[in-house]
Amino acid sequence: MSETQKVSASDNKKKDAGGTTILFFLIGVAISLALGWIIFPKLLYSKKSQPIDFSHVVHSEAVGDCDSCHFFREDGTFSGAPTLAECIDCHEEAQGDTEDERIFVEEYVAQNKEVPWLIYSEQPDSVFFSHAAHVKKAKMSCESCHGEIGTSDALPIYEENRITGYSRNIWGKNIAGIKKHTWDRMKMNDCGECHEEEIGDKGSCFQCHK
Amino acid sequence: MSKGSKHKDKKFGMVIDLDKCTGCGACMVACMSENNVPFKENESNKLDSITWMRVYKLENGKSFPDADICFLPRPCMHCEGDHGHAPCVSVCPAIATDYDHKTGIVSQIYTRCFGCRYCMAACPYHARYFNWWDPVWPEGMEKLLNPNVSPRMRGVVEKCSFCHHRYQLALDKAYADGRDKIEEDEYQTACTQACPANAIIFGDLDNKKHAVYSLKKNPNTFRLLERLGTNPKVYYHSSREWVRRAGDNYLKHETTKA
C-alpha cells in the first residue's frame, strides 16, 4: 500500500516536473531560434552607406546602356565600377544642384580622388569571374546576376559581413540562403547551379578560381 | 563526355630542352614574379622555400675531369596519371586540387585547401609547397602583386599552375573579340616566355601542328619517373645519356629507355 502511494506520488511529481522541463526546453528553443534567426544576422552585418548617392536610372537615361560606364577593356577584361576618368567628361562641372553632386565634384573630381565605391557584388580575391565569358560569349544580361540595380534610383545600403568582410549580396539577404531570383545569391553553388543547367557540368576548379 | 567534345579538349604540356638550359634561374624569378610567390629573408633552407619552378642541378657522379652537370627545371608535372588520376589529385580529401580534363592542368585552390599536406606526401617530384609562414611583403613591395593570381595565406599548399590565369586572360580576350578559341601563342607560361635560352616550349601536346607534339616523340625525350605511372605532361630533352637515365630509376642491368 505504502509502496504504491509512494510510487504514485513520485509519478505525480515526475509529471509535474516533466511539464516544467518541457516548458523550459521550449523556452530554450525559442530563445535560441530568436537569437539565431533575428538577432544574429543583425549583429553579423554592419551597414555602410556609399560615399555619395548615385542614380542608375538618371545615368542610363543620359548615357545609355550599362556598358557605357561598365565596359570591357581592349584586353577583354572588365572595367567594373567606373573611375573618375569616365565620369569627368560630364562631371567636370556640377550637374544639377543636389548635395551628393556637390560633394562628388568638390571632393572627388576637383581633387582628382577616386570615389571609394562599395561594390555589392565584389567577389573574394580567390575568384576569377570572367565577364567576357558571360556577357560576350554566353550573351547573358547584366540583370541575371546583378538584379535590378541598373534601374534603381538610389544606392541601397551596403551590408558587410563583420567576420569575412564580404558584401551581404554574396550570401544573399535571406539568412537561410533562400533565393527567389538568380541574382539573390552569388555563392559558388549558385555559379555551379547555373553552369550545370546551361553547360551540363559545374566546370573545373580553375575555371573560376585563381 | 561525348567524343566530339573530348576532341576539343586541350592537353597543355611542356618540353624542356636540357641541352639549352643554362641553369640561369630566370624561369624561377619569372615564375615567382608572375605568381606572387612570397620570399623570406633567409631562403637557404630549400625545404622551406617556395619555388613553383625549381632548377635542380644534376651531377653525373664521375670524378674530375669526367664530372658533368646538367640543370633541370622542375615545374609541376601536371600528371595525368590514369585518366586524371594524378598522385596528388586522388588523395586530396577536400577536392582542393583537381585535374581539369579540358586543359590537362592540375589545379590548386588555396581557399579550399585546409593544409593536411597529403598531396605533398603523394607527389614524388616535390613540386608542392606548404605555406609554413604568413607571407610578408616588405613595405612598398606589395605593389608588385599581380592581381591575376591570388596570394596564399599561411597553412595551405601551393604549386605551379602552368600560369592558368594567363589562359583565363587569353580566353577573356578571345571572347571579347568574338572568338571561341585561342591561338597557341596567346597562352604561354611565364617561365616559357622568360627563358632567355628558349629552352622551354609550351603548348597543346595533342596538337600535331605544335612543336611540343613532335618534340615529345624525339628519342632523346623523356619524362621524370615515368615508371611510376604518374604520366606527367612535362617532357625533357637531352642528348646526354646519363641525364636521360637520371630521369627515372633503373636497376643496374637495365638500359635507359629510348
Next chain:
Amino acid sequence: MKIDRRSFLSLGAGATAGLAFSPLPWKLMDDSSIWTQNWPWVPVPTDGEASYVDTVCSLCPGGCGITIRKIDDRVVKAEKKDSDNANSGICILGLSSPQLLYSPSRIKTPLKKIEGKWVKISVKEAVAEIAEKLKDLRKDKLSHTLACISGSSSGTVPALFERFLKAYGSPNFITVPSVKDVYKLVFSLSLGSPYVPVFDIANSDFVVSFGTGLLDGWGNPAQAFKAHSILKDNKKKLIQIEARLSNTAAKADKWIPIKPGTEGVLALGMANIIIEKRLYLNKNILFDSVTEGFEEFKALVAKDYSVKAVAEITGVKQEDITALVEDFMKAQSPVALFGRGEGTIPGSLHEMMAVNFLNALAGNFNKAGGVHLLSDNSYINWTEPILDDTAYYGINKKRLDGAGDGKYFLAKHLLNRLPEVLNSSETSPINMLFVTDSNPFYTMADTKLVREAFEKIPFIVSFSSYMDETASMADIILPNHFFLERYQDVVATCGLKPAVGLSKPVVNPIFDTIHSGDAVIFIAKALGGTIAESFAWDDYKACLDETLEAKKDIMDKELFWVDESGVFNAFADAESSGKFEFINDKIRQTKPYTFVEAEGEKKQYPLTLIRFDSMRIASGYTANSPFMTKTVADTVIKENDIFVEINPKTAAEYNLTDGSKALLTTPKGKAQVRVHLYEGIMQGIISMPSGLGHSGYDNYLAGKGININELIGQIEDPASGFDAAWGIRAVLVRV
C-alpha cells in the same frame, strides 16, 4: 510549478537544440573559415587596367629591350619584349627589376651625414651644399682634387660627369673598367683602332672559349644564351677551356680543364701548331699583304711555345691540344672567345691578344660566325665645355691614376690604381669624390686597402639609388632614379651592329630622388660662371633630346637606333697600316708575353682561390633582388655561410668533408667558410662566387656570405695596368 536545477538544464538543452536549428552555428562555422580565406594580414592585389610599356634595361651593360607589365600605375612584372629584333631579351636580373624598383634598400630622399647619422635634406639643399664645397676648392686652386668614379663610360650621363669635371677643372674622371676596355686595347694594338669585338656565336660552327663565361653572365647574357641555343639547334660545337666546370663548361660539348692563368700559353701553343702545320694557308686571309710582324711572331711562338712545353705549363694533354687545333682550323667558321668569366675584371691583355691571334689565323674577322669589329663611334657631339683659367690649370694636372702616361700609356682610366695612390700620400690627393652608377667600395679587389683609401677622402658624394657599401661611406647622397623611372641612353649592340637604346620612365619616380643627369646640371648651374655656361641645358631631358636629335624618334618607336656606319668594313679602312699586326712597336713596348700569376707564396698558400661568376648572383653595381637570392643554391649559401668549392681529393688532403667549416686565408685576408665538395674543379684549386657578402642593402641580402674582393688583391697587368687578377693563393684549415 517548481523551478529547480533540472529546469535550467532543460532550458540549456532546449537552447542547444534550438541553436542547431538556427543559422547561427552553421553560418559562424562557414564565416570563420571564410575569414581564414581572407585574412586581413594577407595582402590583396589591387586590380586595375593592365598595360605594357617597352623600355631598355640598363641593369647590366647588355641593354636588352624589355617590356614592363603595369596594373594602373604600379609595375608588376618585367618581361621579354615580344619581338626578335631590337635586342629584345631578358635575364634573371632584368626580371628582377620590379623588385629592385620597390626595394626597401632604395634611398628615398637626398641624405646628408651629420655626426655619423643620416639626415633627410632637400635636393636644393644638397646641390647648394655640394656647390659651396666645390667653390671653396676652386678658390684654393684645388679643382683637380675633385674626382669622379663612374660605373659606365658610355652614354650621356657619364659624359655629363666627365664634362662637368673638365669645366670645373679636374682631369680625374675615372670609369669602372671591364673586359671591354681590354678588348679595345687588343684591337688598338693590332689593328690600330679600339674596335669592340662582337662574336658571331650563333653563326659559328666551332666556338672555343678561353674561360669566357658565355653562359655565366658575359657580355649580353640574353643574347649569349640565344646564340648558344642556336648553336645547339644547329648541332655546332662549343669547347670550354677553364679550370672549373662552370655552367658554360657544363653546356659545352667538351670541357678542357686547364691550370688557371695559363690560357694565354695554350693559345700561343695552338698558334704555334697552326703556323707550324701551315694550317692558316687555306684560310684565305690576311697574310702577306695584310699582316705585319708575322715572321717575328712565328719565330717567337716556335721558340717558347712548343706543344710539349705548353702541355706541361697548362696541364692540358698534348693530344688534346693538337686535336683542338685541328678541329678549330677544320671548321668553316671557328671563333675563339676571350675575356674571363662575366668580364667584370678586365684581365690580362697579353692573354687576350694571344687568343685573338687564333681568330686572326683562322681569318674570321668580320665574317659570318667570326669576330665582328665595331667602332666606338660616339653619337654625343657636344661643343667643348668652356674653360676658365682655374679649369685650364686643373685639367692640365696629371691624372691621379697615372693613366695614359709612362708605363700606363695604353689605359685611359685606371681605377684599380686609386687606392694605392691615396694610401701612399699623407693627406688625400682627392678632396671630393663623386661616385655615380658604381659601388667601388664593394666591387674593387682588396677591400681593406680600398676602405683605408676611401676613409681618407674628406667628402664623398654618392649618386646611388641604393644604400650600398659606397653610399653608406658617403657624406651626401643624391639618389638617382631607378632606371624604370628615368630617361637614359644605353649603348648596346643590336645583332652585330652598334646601337643606342633608350630607357624610358615606366612609372613616375616613387621617391624623392633626382636623375643624376639633372643633379650634375643643377650643380653646374649653382657653380655659375663658365661651368654654368658649359651646361646650358635646362635639364637632363633637354640635354638628351638635343643629343639624340632625330634618333630619338626611331628610339621612341623601336627602342633602339642602330648605327649602320659603326661597322669595321675592310682592312684597307684601318687607320694605321691597314693590316693585322702580330707584332709592332707598340706591342713590343708592352713586353710580350707576360701572363699574370696568382699572388702569394706557394709554400704558405698551397691552394689557389679563383672566383666564379653566376647568373644568379649579381656582382656589379646592381645587387641581387630577393627573388634572385632565393634562387641561389644551398651549396653556395646556407644561412649566412658561404661555400668554397673544392675537389674531393684535395679536400681529403686537408681533412675536409662536405659542409665542414674551414678558415680560408689568403695574403689579403681571412674568412670563415664552409666547403662544398665538387668533382667539377681541378685539384689544388678552390673557388668562390663573386657578388655575395654585402654589408649594405636590405636584410634579404646583407650579411650573406663573404665578398670575395676581401680575399683577392688586384694585380696590375704589366701590359695595360688594369687589374688582371684571376685568383690568389690560399690555404684552408678545418675549424
Next chain:
Amino acid sequence: MDSALIPKGVKRCSLGRFSLWMIALTAILLWGVIAMLLCWFKGLNQTNMNDAYGFALWIWADLAVIALGGGAFFTGFLKYIVGKDELKNIINYAVVIGVVCYVSALLILAIDVGQPLRSWFIFWHANVHSMLTEVAFCLSCYLVVLIIEFLPLLFENPKLDRKPFFHHLSHNMHEIMAIFAATGAFLSFFHQGSLGGVSGVLFGRPFAFREGLFIWPWTFFLFTWSAAACGPCFTILITRITEKIAKKKLVKDNVIDLLAKISGWMLGTYIIAKIFDTWYWAAYTLPKQGFSLIDFYSNNPFYGIWILIVEIFVCGIIPAVILISSKGRKNKRLFMTAIILAVIGVCINRWVMVMQTMAAPVMTFEDWFMYYPSWQEVATTILPVAFGAIFISFAYRYLPIFPQESELNPID
C-alpha cells in the same frame, strides 16, 4: 571526500595522493597545450616539418595511436560477435583506452592541419576517392560509437547510477551494445584499413606503394590485421601497468591469457602476411618501378635493413611465437616481453610507413631527407599521452571498469 563517487566494493587511494598524481600529469598536459597553442596561433613553422616532410611525427602518432586503440574494436568484436564472453572482464577497459586513443588522434589531426578552422571541409567537400576522407569519416563515426559504448560505463558511476534515468539508460544501452559493437567493429575494420591505404595508395612513393585488391592496397588489410593483433596487446599492457600502479590484480589471468592467445595467433598470421607482402613488394612491385629493396635501406644515416629485421623478426615473429605457445604465456617475464615487443612492432610499422616513405628519395638526383621533430611536435605528441593518463586515472577511480576487481580484492 570523493567517497560518494567511488564505486562500491573497491578501494581507492586517498584524494590527496590522487591530486598529486593529477598535478604531475596536468603539468605535462599544460606543456603540450602551450605547444598546441603555439602551433595554432603562430602556424606550423613551429614544427620541424618541411616541404619534403609534410607528414611527420604527428601522422605517425596518429597511425600508431589508432593501431593501439584497436584493442577496443577487436575485443568488442571477440566478445559481442564471436562470443568470447570472458572478455567482458576487460572490454570496459579496452573501450576506455579506445576512447583515449581516438580522441588523441583527432586532437593531433586538429593541430596537424594548416587551417584548423577549415577542417570541416573534409566532410562538407569530401573527395570520396581520398583515403583520408575515408579515415576522417570512419574515425569520427567510430569515436561516436566508442563514446556510446563508454557512456553506460559512465552512468554506472555510483552518483549517476542513483538517478533512475541514467540507471535505466545504462541498462538499456547494455542490451543493445552488441549492435554498437558490431557497427564499431565494421567501422574499425574499415578505417584501420583506410589508414593503411593512406600510404599504400601513394603510387608516387615506391616505398609505400602496394598493389592490392580493387581499390585497396595490401597495406589496407595489413593495417587492420596488425591493429587487431597489437591493439589487444596494448590493452593488456595498459592493464598490467594499471595493476602495477594500483598494486592489485584487476583482471583474472584466464581473461588476459585468452586475449593474449588470440593476439598471438593474429600476430603470427599477420607477420606471415607481412613477410609475403614484403617479398612481393621487393620482388615484383619495386623492380617494375626501377628500384631494388636495398635502395630503401642504404645510403642514409638511419634507415638500414635493421629496421626491417626488427619490425618483422624481433617485434613480429618472436612475440607471436611466445604468445601462441601456452608456455610462453605462462612465463610472466616472457609474456610481458612479448606484449611490449608486439606494441613496439606495430609502432615501428607505422613509423616506417610514414617517416621512411617521406625520407626515401624518389627522384634519382635527390638525397635522403632526414628530419627530427621540434619540441613543439614532441610536446603535442606527449599531450595526448598525458590526457590519456588523466582520463584513465579518472575512469579507474570513479567507474566500475574492472568487474573482477572486488572479487579479486575483497575489502575486509
